[in-house]
Amino acid sequence: MASTSITNAIKAAAPRNEDLLALLAETDHALPALEQQKRYIDDLNNELSNIQKRIVVLDAQRNKEFKEHKRYRDSVMKRFAYRVSGKTDKFQARAEKEEREYFAALQKEHQAKEQEENIRVMRSKALEVQSDLEAEVDRHKEAQQQLDSLYDSIFQGPTPAFPEEDRSEQNAETALQAYHNSRIVVETELQVVNLLSEAKARLNKALAYTEEALSYSRMDMFGGGTFSDFMERNALDKADNEVNQVRLLVRQSQRMSQHVQNLPAIGIAGGSLLGDVLFDNIFSDMAFHERVKDSRAALERAQGFLLGQLSLAKSRHQEAEQDMNIHASTLETSRQELQKARERIFARIADSNATTRAPPADDPPPY
Structure with a gap:
């Protein structure tokens, strides 16, 4: 390339070079921030998966406890048998025990579902942040590509002479x-x-x-x-x-x-x-x-x-x-x-x- 062309190329590239360097500096944070955000979302996904598995177990437990509770609550024959045998108090105690266990299982499932909803909200917000960071990363990559192209247009290939x-x-x-x-x-x-x-x-x-x-x-x-x-x-x-x-x-x-x-x-x-x-x-x-x-x-x-x-x-x-x-x-x-x-x-x-x-x-x- 002739000296005049090199000089003109440098002068022509200078303003664009400054703009691209400024854009790179503005978006340098995006890539590491995006990597960290993805790890955070992965962690939330794991938490969500774990709590969903727990809810399945708690739901089965609640159904089991409800059947036991309902069986004692609605069983006229059992109540009559305990009364005839003089063990009414024992029947009442067992019925109360089944009721307590049912409501305890119901409460655990309710708490687990609330926790699941909290994790879903956190994950939704985290995905919004990730989307914004991905846009910043795209801007950074585009600026870097343009800067590389600008340099390649001046420095053709390797520069062992420099x-x-x-x-x-x-x-x-x-x-x-x-x-x-x-x-x-x-x-x-x-x-x-x-x-x-x-x-x-x-x-x-x-x-x-x-x-x-x-x-x-x-x-x-x-x-x-x-x-x-x-x-x-x-x-x-x-x-x-x-x-x-x-x-x-x-x-x-x-x-x-x-x-x-x-x-x-x-x-x-x-x-x-x-x-x-x-x-x-x-x-x-x-x-x-x-x-x-x-x-x-x-x-x-x-x-x-x-x-x-x-x-x-x-x-x-x-x-x-x-x-x-x-x-x-x-x-x-x-x-x-x-x-x-x-x-x-x-x-x-x-x-x-x-x-x-x-x-x-x-x-x-x-x-």
Whole structure:
């Protein structure tokens, strides 16, 4: 290519080169972020598959318990046989046992289905983020292809005659890989921060429901009756659902980062609402009130744990961002150096061509 053509090509390519480099810098985050998002979605898919399998088992268990409960509830002959034999109390106890087991199975299935729905919502939001990131990755790839084509139009094939350009190109590729690796760490720790933040919010809800249960429990001790029992257990059931979601979120954060520790044990007070109605007295109410207070204490310990883990995760994310910013700066510098190396080559070739064409200064003028 003639020197004039090279010079013109450099001048013509400069504005487009700057635009493409700016677009690459703007979308550099997309590929590592997309990789991390896909891992997160894979984890959600596994959780969804596991909970769906569990629901099948719980559904079968609920049907089995319902049949047992219905058999005792509706069996006139069994009731008559127990009455004739003087074992009415034994029949009543067995009937209550079957009813408790049925409602316990029903509650477990209900909680599992709520957890399934929560995972579906999380997965839907994660897929939306993935779609946005895929669009950014497409923009990045398109810009890179255009930049490669631009360079190929000037640097035809390998450039062994220009080792400085090869070295600069290798440095830029190494810097890009280092940036991608650091960006993955940033995206991972950010995901952990988001998961633990959601877990903290869920735990706060569980605490609020437990406080609500304590309020009804106090009312129950002073003669609140069946309504207080029902509202108390309803609040505790909601608290238990929130705790199940907290456990899920913490497990996910642990799969994202080995630094996240195990959630402390949390037990939400439970029992038979039927038993509360049949055997309700001040002593049983006081005993259950203490159990609810123990649940609140366990939640408060877990709250302190989550606050600590969230603080550590935020610190790791900040450190990872600082490290990534260093690599981003190195990447930008390496790209600039590559551009300068190519510009120097262009300039040197242009100067060489100009010198080759210039006549010697002491040659006689042509006639």
